[in-house]
Amino acid sequence: MPPSQLKRLKASLREQGLVGPQQSKKQRKQNAQNGVNKEKRVHKKAALEGIREQFNPFEFKLSGKPQKFEVTTSKPKEIGLVRRPGLAKGLTEERLAKAYELDMIRRRKVGGIVDKRFGENDPSMAPEEKMLERFTFEKQRHHKYSSAFDLEDDDAQGELTHMGKSLSLDGPAIVDDFDEGDLELSDAGDHPSDEEGQARKRRRSSAAGEGEEGADEDEQQLPERKKSKNEVMQEVIAKSKFHKYERQNAKDEDEDLREELDKELPNIHALLRGIAPRAPPAPAEIVPGMNPDRAALLSGADKTKFDKEYDLRLKQMVLDKRAKPTQRTKTEDEIIEEESRKLQELEAKRQRRMEGAPESGDEEDVGDMEVEEYDEDEFGLGSGINARPTMAELGVEDEDDFLIDDDLVASGSELELSDEEASSDEADEAEEEEDTDFLKGLLTEEESKRPEFLTGANAPIDETDLPVKNGVNGDLAYTFDCPESHKQLLEITKGIALLDLPTVVQRIRALYHPKLKAENKEKLGRFALSLIDHIFYLPNQPNRPPFSVLETLIRHIHSLSKTYTVAIANSFRGYLEDLHQSRSLSPTAGDLVILTAIGSIFPTSDHFHQVVTPAILSMGRYLGLKVPRSLSDYATGAYMCTLCLQYQRLSKRYVPEVVTFIENALCALAPTKLSKPPGSFPYHEPKTPVRIQNSTGSPRQLSLYDGVAQELSEEDEASLKAALLDTNLSLAEVAADTWTGKSSFLEIFEPVLKILQHLGTKSCQSRLSSNTQKRVTKLTQKFTLLLKSAQVARRPLELHHHRPLAIKTAIPKFEESFNPDKHYDVDRERVDAAKLRKEYKREKKGAIRELRKDAAVVARESLREKRERDEAYEKKYKRLVAEIQGEEGKEQKAYEREKEWRKKGRK
Template structure:
């Protein structure tokens, strides 16, 4: 059995001589004198360290691996020895210090420690603190070196060629120490004699210096400041003189060229200049006619050519001011002013008053101007491009100009004195062309709305006929409600209504007054109400008038979109709550206006979406009982298809209503209704009884219930059937790209086949039969194409993936214990997981160490608090006991004293 640790320790101490027999005093004294004791002390320390390392092998740990590359160097590589115990104790100490710092910072706000110099020193004033801080900062930034010129303690002195470079030496003189700068009051105010004497001396000195310079190569004398300034002034004057001379030369050259310019012009025109030299007719090779002209031999020909060129110059077209020079406000004011003049003339004509002398003068002056233009040969100019009317293109701000349509403009100034204070300004720049109206027929033939230098001058003349009756007013008040609009247009012919609207918009141009915007806002809302009102009248207006007003609303909607949209929404809400399944002509006109004013291709629109829902509700829920219901449904189907012209969204109610209408109006009833659409059979039979002799188109006012004769009823039925066939054709063209095209239009094809049968075909008109054949063929073709282009449903559509294969790789250092994965992604993921696991274990280990330190420090603090508490408790108990003992002894003494006193 090996010896114990204690025996081994004693043996090691004995072997090293640390313990042994005791020495006598004489030996100790002798060893101390010879230094043996000091050597033994050093040897003892080394021996003890060796014994510690020998008896604690876990305290020292060498590296498990050698260096990867063995490098031979001058110095041998030292073996690295780690001390886990020491490192562990250091880590624990560091954690303990961190814990103490954290405990000290606990319950403290802010982590900024003010370490500025003198901040916590109350004895220093703020000026002293700032001065000391500035000094410390300069000292820290200043880097001292051997050649620091500002360092007073630098040994030696900088020299150059044996001469000192110090500023204190006599060799260098400061510029401010020159003698010529030191002037006294007497020098500043010299007399004339002294100045002359100084000049003579200075000139003599300069002559001597020049002689010395010529005699020898001596360095130049340093110039004084006065000489330098004189030299600068002289140079400046020299440069100025040179510039002036160059300018004079240029002026002389320019004048010479100007003098020769007439001769150049004469040569260009073929006229001989006046020259004193010999005539150039003798020049060889010159044209004889030109030589004769230069010699002035053909005077008659020269005069004729002069007259010809003068006439050509007179016939050149004069420049005219363009519209670009006028702002929008100026154009609007001019338009309004012209309307005022026209209205004043109209009122004078109605009252029979004679025209004023100023007007007669103007009328008399106009022909003179025209004659003058004719004298100079001025005309309308070259027509650059055709007008919009000739192209047949119309816009909501670009109306065709007729005799009864004076103004195609938008807005201008109000001229009514009562309304002058209520007009508005607007930023709408798209109504400029609308304002440029008020053109006469003669001006309408010119290029319209030209800009730039080719723009025609817009001159407004009184039209030949003003309205239908020729007495239409030029000025109207701006109505603020529908009732006011009815009052204003009470005596106006319905065909003059677009002209009235145009003139109101021209008079109340938003650019003229700030109140006009509010007026036009209410006016636009009243126009929305008015189109519904007009369409609901017993004798409805022509569609031309309604279309013109809708185009005006479209133009106003660019400036007032919110107000007009809210007006349409109000009408749609009223329609939905009161008459959703019994629409009036006014409602149909409003729905038509919505489709032309607002974008119907939007996925969601605050006006279009409610309108589409309203039409879908009627088409889906209405059970037609009379022919006007079928006409209304056909009109709404047309509107739905127009709404979906761009977006091509499917509206199922449209196809369902068309199929219902064809089934209900078919001459014979179908044995079985094809498809799954809801079919509603009307209560009374509306089927076609006989083929009409003639056909007609479906009209708008067929949507109103009327008492029709049998012949008119048959014509209307045939018109409704033809209209539904056309709608079916348009719907197929619109939705032919849909995946469900086959399911939607197969029932329609079955219905058309039933109409093409012998029982039904004989009762249809010839035009209806031709249209039925055409639509059936087209629908059959589209259905066959849809079936060919249709693909079965599939979950995923991608190319088939090949089976993953791995090419074997030869590894030179193959290890069967190691895992080789050919998938790099999986390998990287495994490495990442392993690293994450290692980091997680390390983090847990660190947290445990922190928790251990926290527990140790908490226990230590608790023990210290307990010890302090116990000590305080014992001190207090001892004090109490001592006080009680003193009181008890005093009581005993008092008691004994009293007993003695009684005795």
């Protein structure tokens, strides 16, 4: 068992000679004389230091890293570098503690100006204390040992003040503002120089001394002293005023010269007119070249006639026609209100004409009044630049165009629009930007890009002769009540022709515009819902309206949907729900119009839409589950295929039911039956024969009402079959163009190519029209090229055809001083990345270590401060308790003494 620390310490002290047998008095005396005690004292100190280090091995540490390379230097070679981690740690903690203390001082520092003056506005000081403190400060400030540049003196001594002004005799003298020297410089004619000003100041200062003569002698003997800041500033001010005075003099001279030139100006004018200059005439003298009337007036001749002529000209000036102000641009609200008022006036005149009542003379005068017309090129300005084409130039009737033009005025009416009204109408042709963009995109760009196959709402609109005059019969009303339900709408339009329905809707929207009244917004919202009911109601009636009327109503609903989006969307969703529940496989013409309106109003390219998505699902359900029984079912399916392709023209999402229905329709309409239907699509052979038997002329286009079940003649049935075949061929072409980029294009359209090849055989060609034969041949070539391109794009992956490449190898490098703990990597980037990761890890650990040290110092110092506060509080608390107890004990003893004294007194 090793010896204990105490035994080791005693052995070390004995070895160093620090402890041992006591010396005799003689030996101690000899050692003192020889100086052995002094050497022994030094040796003892070093020996004790060595023993302390020996018994505390954690106090010092040798350098762990040996010298890597041998170098020759002038410095002695350090074999083992001794470090003292304990001492370094203590110094670090001390440094951190000081930094924490400075930080706390900086945080607790309160900025602001410290008023070190005393005695003013201090009610707690008595007047005697104020006087004593002031006297003490004054004596300390003038003490001979005090210095203004003493850095050790932290407290800046204040000066005696009263209400913010200095009371010291050494301070600046109080001078009246009007006695300052700079005021003399601005008033005097001759500005004194700087030398005169300095001399005057010296004379003023010498007057307060012993006398002028002695002061002058001293000034002559003393050298020039350095100017003070106040004197320098006075000189700068004087120079500034002197330059200002010079500039003012130059300005006055220029003004005088200008006045002289103005006086000579009449002579210059006379020289320019070729008249010799004369001296200024006398008041009664007539100057040659003067106005004759003025000359006559000056001479006094015929003054009465001159006065009459003057009065006459003055009256003419009063009666002159004043310039008319240009017509200001009206606001949108004023335009809407004006158009509503015009409609009401026209309706009142129509009612009077129907009743046979005579019209007022004022209105006749207005109708017969001729307005002066100006030619647009009269002023050479031209017809102007059209910023954008109007709806009339595009050949489009705008549902938001509420202007009253000649077409909306009743025939035979004597009320004509004035030029001002016409100009306001032309200015109001520019609609809101979003509506115009919608109409342009709907009726110009899309119409030019529209393929020939489109049917129904998407087909080229048949040119229906809309009424040119005020309605079909010329007696259409101008004002209508705003219907708030479909029943009211039917009552209002009961006696109105179908072609007049767009005009009625347009006038209702103009009369009940939301900007006219606040309640019109709710009325138009209910009116929009009644329009949706009406476009569903009209196609289902025996008196079928033309599709141009339905399309105009759809455009009105589209315009209103920007304001009443939620209500209109919920109404469409209600119709879709009804279609899904009751007639999903037998839709009516009204359902097809609703689906058409959804595609025109809502964005069909959205991935999910609350209205469009249910509509696509409803159409997909019909196309996938419906087994066609008649030509009307094929017509309805072709219409829905058209709508699906129209929906997906931007997003290009694949709808498998569309291609399946097209393939079924082509197989069913083919003049001869295929031996085996190509592909894997479910083919349904209709019970009633629908194949084409005889060729017809050029096939017609399908319409919306071809989807309604009805009895057809043989000729109409053959025409409908040819139209269905031609439409499905067009649908197949558009579907291929839409989904040409799909990876499964080969599997989708390969059956279509086989069907086209079957239609191109001799057995089928003989029963088809020439146009259809050309179309089948063209489509067969097109699909062949598209499928070949898809086959090339779908080529499977192949191995490389070049020679095999050897695996990259590296000859191992022989390391003379190989170390298994060291990493040898030939990849330089990987080595650098490893070094960077290691350095980052080391720096992170170091940062965490420093943060922990700071946190430990903060915690320790906070605990120390808390303990000090607690100790101070406890000390104060105990002192107060002791004082209170002492007072209580004192009072109790006094009470007992008093009590004893009274007892003795009674005895």
